[in-house]
Amino acid sequence: MAHTAMSGTGTTAGDDPLQTAVWRLRSRACWADAAALLPPETAEASLQRASLFVERCLYTEKGWEEAEDALRTAEAQAHSDEERGAAACERGQLAYAATLHGVRDRADEARAALGRAAALIPPGSPGRALLDFRRGLLAENLARSPQAARAAYRRAHAGASAHGDALLLSFTWRHLAGLALRDGEMTEARHGFAESLRIREELGYLVGTAPALASLADAEAEPDASRLRAEAGRLFRLLGGVPTWLARQLASVTPAAGPAAS
DSSP states (O other): OOOTTOOTTTSSTTSOHHHHHHHHHHHTTOHHHHHHTSOSOSHHHHHHHHHHHHHHHHHHSOOHHHHHHHHHHHHHHOOSHHHHHHHHHHHHHHHHHHHHTTSOOOHHHHHHHHHHHHHHSOTTSHHHHHHHHHHHHIIIIISOOHHHHHHHHHHHHHHHHHHTOHHHHHHHHHHHHHHHHHTTOHHHHHHHHHHHHHHHHHHTOHHHHHHHHHHHHHHSOTTHHHHHHHHHHHHHHHTTSOSTTHHHHHHOSSOOOOSSOO
């Protein structure tokens, strides 16, 4: 199972204590500390470690080599089609992040990796919803195709709903709302951003709460917009300036969707 942007472990009472500890660290932007709790002794642990390091790259624009090392380990240990598909999904996300942040143009690699993942992860699997979401990110931010992105996000949203993946739902709500905002559908945008924020606050996903606040601010009128941006700024500073790209959105007085999967 891929764990990036998925909530199946550690987010509810009664979960495995190790996964609860991993979740608490991850949600506070302590990805390396979370990964240190997961020795890469199994394919599942290696995949989860890789997903943590890939997410760190997306949020901090740092740690690329460590993410590559963790991903190679996960790829080497993957044996089933689903494990290989999950590793390919992480490979695609890392290539996407590197392209998005201008580290290196790896768009073709991202598309190829997500294509491999689509061939390996069966329809209806929890990992398929995450894959659909990431294909939507490529369509929106690299291909500049909002229609294709919307279709992918809707598939991901349906899959996340079917599997009870609350955190992934917060991602799909936010990105569908962002597309609605671009189209001037303010009521739809406001609802989606509010749902994303509600879920993240309920889960304690602190590193994703500031982006959710800032996005909702873009759809609100004053004085609520300023209040939401101020709260987003407080959390952003509390986490040491993570996610890095949020600084640009907080500095802008016009609506601007964050460019990352957050």
